[in-house]
Amino acid sequence: LKRTRPTIRQEDIVKLAIGRKEAKDLEFTDWEEILSEIIVGDAFGVDRMDYLLRDSHHTGVAYGRFDHFRLIDTLRILQYPTSEGSDAMSAPALGVEHGGIYSAEALMLARYFMYTQVYFHPVRRIYDIHLKDFLKAWLADGFFSTEIERHLQMTDNEVSAAFWNAASNANHAGHEHARRIVRRHHFKRIYERNPDDVRINPEAGKAVFKGLCNQFGMTYFRHDRYQQTGGAPDFPVRMHDDKVVSSLDISDVLGQVPVVSVDYVYAMPEIVEDAKKWLDAQKDRLIAPSREEDTHG
Numbered sequence: 001l002k003r004t005r006p007t008i009r010q011e012d013i014v015k016l017a018i019g020r021k022e023a024k025d026l027e028f029t030d031w032e033e034i035l036s037e038i039i040v041g042d043a044f045g046v047d048r049m050d051y052l053l054r055d056s057h058h059t060g061v062a063y064g065r066f067d068h069f070r071l072i073d074t075l076r077i078l079q080y081p082t083s084e085g086s087d088a089m090s091a092p093a094l095g096v097e098h099g100g101i102y103s104a105e106a107l108m109l110a111r112y113f114m115y116t117q118v119y120f121h122p123v124r125r126i127y128d129i130h131l132k133d134f135l136k137a138w139l140a141d142g143f144f145s146t147e148i149e150r151h152l153q154m155t156d157n158e159v160s161a162a163f164w165n166a167a168s169n170a171n172h173a174g175h176e177h178a179r180r181i182v183r184r185h186h187f188k189r190i191y192e193r194n195p196d197d198v199r200i201n202p203e204a205g206k207a208v209f210k211g212l213c214n215q216f217g218m219t220y221f222r223h224d225r226y227q228q229t230g231g232a233p234d235f236p237v238r239m240h241d242d243k244v245v246s247s248l249d250i251s252d253v254l255g256q257v258p259v260v261s262v263d264y265v266y267a268m269p270e271i272v273e274d275a276k277k278w279l280d281a282q283k284d285r286l287i288a289p290s291r292e293e294d295t296h297g
Helices: 010-022 030-040 046-059 068-074 098-119 122-138 148-153 156-167 175-182 195-200 204-216 252-256 269-287 291-296
Strands: 075-078 093-097 188-192 221-227 236-238 244-246 261-267
Touching (some): 046 068, 068 075, 068 098, 093 098, 098 236, 122 175, 156 175
């Protein structure tokens, strides 16, 4: 990279690869920020557009599809007035012409549906957990090597071969986790987030998981909690009269796209029935806030 002309610096690549939100210690020019938004931005990043369309195709579902041609055609670099009637303008930002707002809404809805129906499907999530458990048991010290050559040699092929081998070898450190993946003998969901429980205790899943572990043992259960951070992205929209406004001011849809939140507790298949019966009898007690939590609000 140092021999190229003009020189490409390491920080230039970092800025484009992860954007301002993650590279907080780096200084971005306006144009570097726009370029990183085009590649990895929350609103219109090409990475997001690609994975939604690609994953929708390969999983055989329609949730991730949207009119990306129309959206790309209407993308613009726009500026806001800093205040009503002011000539001062904000920093340039990636936005759309008014005709692209519907494609932008479709993109945000596609993302929401893919996350809820595919990425956070409970069966898909538990296989992630089993794979992580296997890797922790199989890898040296439970981590991928950070030595670059060894890291690059660790491809999907090596991992797949390893867990197929582990699944058939009862003496292998990762045998139990690999066997569950290969034979589809995964842990079963016995609890998931619901509005009634959340109103009583926002961390109801954590309380259920803790109670089950105390009753039966930690090895029999897994907890999967995810809460999406932030809401709908706010981006500039150029109206037909050339006035630039906030997307959230003109789109009712964007402001109402739900935040993705999941809270699953899984149990080993061998004790699912016993765990369910115990949980049915004890759930109200488990999720009730303690007196100390009530005191501190």
